[in-house]
Amino acid sequence: MNEIILCHGLTKTFGAVRALDNVELTLPRGRIVGLLGPNGSGKTTLIKLLCGLLQPTSGTVEIDGCAVGVHTKSVTSYLPDRMYFADWMRAGDLVDLFADFYRDFDRTKCTGMCAALGIHARDRIKTMSKGTKEKLQLALVMSRRAQLYLLDEPIAGVDPAARDFILNTILTNYNEDGTVLLSTHLISDIERVLDEAVFLKAGRVVRHESVDSIRETEGKSVDALFREIFRTQPMEGGAW
Amino acid sequence: MTLKLLKYDFRSLFKRFALLWPAALVLALLLGLSFNLEPLRVRGMLYFTMVLLFGGVMAAMGVAAAIFIVRRFNDGLLKDEGYLMFTLPVTGAQLICSKLLSAMTAVLISGLVGLGSFILLGAAFTFYLEDFFRMAQWLLEKLARLDAETWLLAAEGLLLGLVALAAQILLIYMCIAIGHLAPSHPGLAAVGAWLVFSAAERHVLSGVDSLLDRMGLALAGLFNGLPGEPAVTLALTICAQLALSTVYFAVTNYILTHRLNLE
Numbered sequence: 001m002n003e004i005i006l007c008h009g010l011t012k013t014f015g016a017v018r019a020l021d022n023v024e025l026t027l028p029r030g031r032i033v034g035l036l037g038p039n040g041s042g043k044t045t046l047i048k049l050l051c052g053l054l055q056p057t058s059g060t061v062e063i064d065g066c067a068v069g070v071h072t073k074s075v076t077s078y079l080p081d082r083m084y085f086a087d088w089m090r091a092g093d094l095v096d097l098f099a100d101f102y103r104d105f106d107r108t109k110c111t112g113m114c115a116a117l118g119i120h121a122r123d124r125i126k127t128m129s130k131g132t133k134e135k136l137q138l139a140l141v142m143s144r145r146a147q148l149y150l151l152d153e154p155i156a157g158v159d160p161a162a163r164d165f166i167l168n169t170i171l172t173n174y175n176e177d178g179t180v181l182l183s184t185h186l187i188s189d190i191e192r193v194l195d196e197a198v199f200l201k202a203g204r205v206v207r208h209e210s211v212d213s214i215r216e217t218e219g220k221s222v223d224a225l226f227r228e229i230f231r232t233q234p235m236e237g238g239a240w
Numbered sequence: 241m242t243l244k245l246l247k248y249d250f251r252s253l254f255k256r257f258a259l260l261w262p263a264a265l266v267l268a269l270l271l272g273l274s275f276n277l278e279p280l281r282v283r284g285m286l287y288f289t290m291v292l293l294f295g296g297v298m299a300a301m302g303v304a305a306a307i308f309i310v311r312r313f314n315d316g317l318l319k320d321e322g323y324l325m326f327t328l329p330v331t332g333a334q335l336i337c338s339k340l341l342s343a344m345t346a347v348l349i350s351g352l353v354g355l356g357s358f359i360l361l362g363a364a365f366t367f368y369l370e371d372f373f374r375m376a377q378w379l380l381e382k383l384a385r386l387d388a389e390t391w392l393l394a395a396e397g398l399l400l401g402l403v404a405l406a407a408q409i410l411l412i413y414m415c416i417a418i419g420h421l422a423p424s425h426p427g428l429a430a431v432g433a434w435l436v437f438s439a440a441e442r443h444v445l446s447g448v449d450s451l452l453d454r455m456g457l458a459l460a461g462l463f464n465g466l467p468g469e470p471a472v473t474l475a476l477t478i479c480a481q482l483a484l485s486t487v488y489f490a491v492t493n494y495i496l497t498h499r500l501n502l503e
Contacts, residue, residue: 015423048502052327052500053322053323053326053500054500054501054503055498055499070331073327073328073329073330074329076327078323080323082323084321084322084323086316088255093251097248100244101244101328101329101330102329
């Protein structure tokens with residue numbers, strides 16, 4: 001089976017709000033895919049459904065040929081848009097935890113990455129800065145040889161230098177046989193690394209194409225196409 | 241995998257109680273010793289301070305155990321930490337088991353430390369270790385002379401205590417999980433659910449007791465010396481608590497597996 005992700009008729013509603021609407025999506029293995037859309041387009045909802053943190057209202061999700069469950073979680077490496085550490089832990093506890101639960105976790109690689117970042121096993125999570133916690137979380141997630149990496153807004157809210165660090169860490173550490181699904185609305189920063197782009201608008205997949213094909217057929221960059229698709233027209237008088 | 245989960249839940253448990261448990265034992269010892277101090281005025285002041293401290297630590301231990309039960313489940317699974325726990329390759333049932341066993345351990349060790357503190361206090365107060373050991377020996381001799389039926393009853397009583405504790409913790413978990421389904425104010429919804437289900441549980445257990453009463457097996461008879469089969473009564477009560485625990489566990493597991501909504 002070449003597909004790593006298979007979504008069929010995937011819909012998620014929160015009360016009256018339809019966050020995802022009948023999403024049909026198939027992603028192959030060994031690709032870096034950008035999940036692109038403005039805030040509130042359903043990127044995080046889709047990633048959470050793939051992780052099993054949310055349950056679909058209707059439709060199905062398959063990862064590596066299985067419904068979301070123990071197997072899919074064992075092959076998926078997830079970087080959420082928030083810190084998920086318990087404050088009583090030390091960096092070493094987290095490395096132990098990943099080594100205990102994920103067979104594909106490379107402890108040596110993680111320890112090396114942490115050492116390069118100045119993070120030591122005895123360091124308390126409670127006393128780390130937000131930036132250090134984010135780097136530790138990234139090191140843990142990218143030290144796995146996963147089939148699927150789900151990275152939710154990894155470069156949002158960080159300075160340009162940190163963005164470069166994060167992207168380089170992802171590119172130099174991911175399993176090349178696996179797929180990276182990376183959500184963002186900062187297209188220009190990630191365009192150079194993408195193989196495919198999925199455009200989400202109001203919970204619907206409005207376009208899914210390879211980046212090369214977009215450049216060939218549209219004659220423009222993914223960033224330019226993104227701006228075209230998601231442009232909001234100002235009303236007369238200056239109001240939006 | 242459950243054992244691996246337990247490893248981290250126990251680490252969290254022991255880090256949280258690392259100071260409280262030894263503090264309770266040390267304060268009990270110091271309080272006991274303060275009784276023997278002279279002159280009387282110094283002893284009075286010290287005694288007063290130690291009683292306050294000891295009472296504070298004992299109360300803190302109870303409150304900490306209650307908070308531990310709620311927070312290890314609520315914060316550990318249904319808030320930010322849940323993003324890690326629910327992406328581990330484990331089932332919802334394994335997560336609940338791990339939280340349950342660590343919460344039961346917190347309550348049991350806190351209870352044992354509380355009991356141990358009072359024993360230590362008594363031993364330090366009498367200051368005559370010989371008396372203390374003589375009393376312990378007397379107790380052991382009494383226990384050795386108990387017949388098989390009494391041992392069976394004691395074992396059943398112990399098991400009932402454990403199952404009832406598990407049922408109460410699982411009830412709290414189920415109510416937190418039900419609160420998680422509420423579109424807003426999950427904490428309030430969880431408290432509301434707890435009030436409703438606690439009342440329902442009392443109703444069910446009193447129904448079971450009435451049924452046993454009609455069969456001449458009421459639990460009350462066990463303590464009033466009424467005729468009956470105490471071992472059977474205890475066994476049936478354990479079964480009733482087990483049934484409740486199973487229902488609470490199943491509902492919690494269903495919500496965490498099929499209705500999880502970490503927004």
